[in-house]
Amino acid sequence: MTALSPILKQATPVVVDHAKGCWIHGTDGRDYLDFTTGIGVTSTGHCHPQVVEAAREQVGSIIHAQYTTVMHKPLLELVDKLGGVLPTGLDSLFFANSGSEAVEAAVRLTRMATGRPNIIVFQGGFHGRTVAAATLTTAGTRFSAGFSPLMGGVQMAPFPYAKRYGWSEQQAVDFALAELDYLFATRVAPNDTAAFLIEPVLGDGGYLPTPDAFLRGLRERADKHGIVLVIDEVQAGFGRTGKFWGHEFSGVRPDVLITAKGLASGFPISAIAASAELMGKAWPGSQGGTYGGNAVAAAAACATIDVISEEGLVENARVRGEQLAEGLRRLAEKYPMITDVRGRGLMQGIEFTETGGRGGGELATAVQQATTGHGLLSLTCGPLGNVVRLIPALVVSADEIDLGLERFGAALADVAD
Numbered sequence: 001m002t003a004l005s006p007i008l009k010q011a012t013p014v015v016v017d018h019a020k021g022c023w024i025h026g027t028d029g030r031d032y033l034d035f036t037t038g039i040g041v042t043s044t045g046h047c048h049p050q051v052v053e054a055a056r057e058q059v060g061s062i063i064h065a066q067y068t069t070v071m072h073k074p075l076l077e078l079v080d081k082l083g084g085v086l087p088t089g090l091d092s093l094f095f096a097n098s099g100s101e102a103v104e105a106a107v108r109l110t111r112m113a114t115g116r117p118n119i120i121v122f123q124g125g126f127h128g129r130t131v132a133a134a135t136l137t138t139a140g141t142r143f144s145a146g147f148s149p150l151m152g153g154v155q156m157a158p159f160p161y162a163k164r165y166g167w168s169e170q171q172a173v174d175f176a177l178a179e180l181d182y183l184f185a186t187r188v189a190p191n192d193t194a195a196f197l198i199e200p201v202l203g204d205g206g207y208l209p210t211p212d213a214f215l216r217g218l219r220e221r222a223d224k225h226g227i228v229l230v231i232d233e234v235q236a237g238f239g240r241t242g243k244f245w246g247h248e249f250s251g252v253r254p255d256v257l258i259t260a261k262g263l264a265s266g267f268p269i270s271a272i273a274a275s276a277e278l279m280g281k282a283w284p285g286s287q288g289g290t291y292g293g294n295a296v297a298a299a300a301a302c303a304t305i306d307v308i309s310e311e312g313l314v315e316n317a318r319v320r321g322e323q324l325a326e327g328l329r330r331l332a333e334k335y336p337m338i339t340d341v342r343g344r345g346l347m348q349g350i351e352f353t354e355t356g357g358r359g360g361g362e363l364a365t366a367v368q369q370a371t372t373g374h375g376l377l378s379l380t381c382g383p384l385g386n387v388v389r390l391i392p393a394l395v396v397s398a399d400e401i402d403l404g405l406e407r408f409g410a411a412l413a414d415v416a417d
């Protein structure tokens with residue numbers, strides 16, 4: 001009998017029958033409040049009517065028109081619509097199907113454009129699971145152990161993780177920037193460095209916001225040394241943080257922006273955006289792919305951008321995110337096993353630390369599993385697996401946040417007992 005490989009780690013036993021908005025209806029007859037959104041993908045909620053209609057209509061006209069063979073209307077429209085939301089100056093785009101592919105494509109672009117070999121990543125970052133993306137990922141050795149040799153030319157610098165050392169944010173930023181400069185002095189020369197690659201909020205690495213001052217420090221060094229600043233907005237982008245892009249908090253301008261996940265409410269599509277000047281330094285044909293910019297996914301992405309704007313979902317993510325964070329902080333006061341609540345907008349992480357002989361990872365896993373029992377879907381993250389992450393859809397209502405908090409509280413009570 002064939003079965004799914006055990007190589008996949010299953011977070012819940014739920015089998016979906018159908019889903020709508022923030023709710024998943026299981027084949028077990030139960031309703032689950034979904035605070036996972038397919039790992040931060042179904043930003044407009046499950047099966048938003050406008051997204052469904054756009055995809056349905058597109059399926060009836062053309063499904064696949066390979067975009068380096070013949071162009072199609074939904075992609076032209078998407079390029080136009082992305083122009084309305086991308087940072088100024090990032091006006092040249094190409095498409096792929098997943099976050100990992102887009103990360104790889106961005107890295108290749110920066111190497112071609114600069115003629116330099118090295119990419120600097122920051123400890124705890126997650127960028128995907130292909131060989132190149134796994135090499136760039138330092139959110140856990142489980143993503144790369146056992147399948148070396150990995151890609152060459154990747155250097156890791158510290159991430160300013162203040163809490164880990166009991167430092168202020170400023171101390172952590174000063175330390176991480178000083179270590180980066182030391183890396184330049186000891187291991188990898190700045191003029192051998194093609195790119196910095198960083199997330200605005202570490203995602204799978206533990207839902208840690210990247211301090212604004214750190215991004216500004218990277219921007220300064222990128223400008224000084226001709227290094228390309230690549231911001232991976234795959235998880236934090238598209239409204240999730242309460243701003244359209246996660247890096248906007250810092251006021252820093254990226255040279256390359258990568259987006260995927262929330263871009264098309266569940267259809268597989270990713271985009272790489274840069275200035276026309278930077279893109280022009282790579283030769284035509286050096287990037288591409290059979291399925292990139294698929295017509296149905298592009299139509300769904302256009303509808304997603306419309307829905308986000310028409311329903312004010314970025315603002316909703318900010319307000320509902322505050323409500324969620326506040327409720328979680330209240331629960332943290334009650335349960336000493338919670339040692340941190342952090343994140344931005346609707347990207348909230350709850351960190352657990354060893355309590356009563358049980359490790360932080362064990363506690364987080366127990367809480368995550370208990371939430372399923374209480375009808376709330378959640379996930380864990382972090383290199384030590386000791387963070388539970390909540391990622392509701394951007395359409396989530398105040399009542400749904402309250403209900404989610406109530407169910408999360410019930411799961412905490414189960415585990416604490």
Ligand code: PMP
Pocket residue numbers: 039097098099100101103126127128129199203204232233234235236260261
């Ligand atoms: N970058 C980030 C920031 C991500 O969160 C992810 C996925 N979790 C990826 C890249 C990889 O995306 P995908 O799984 O679509 O390849």
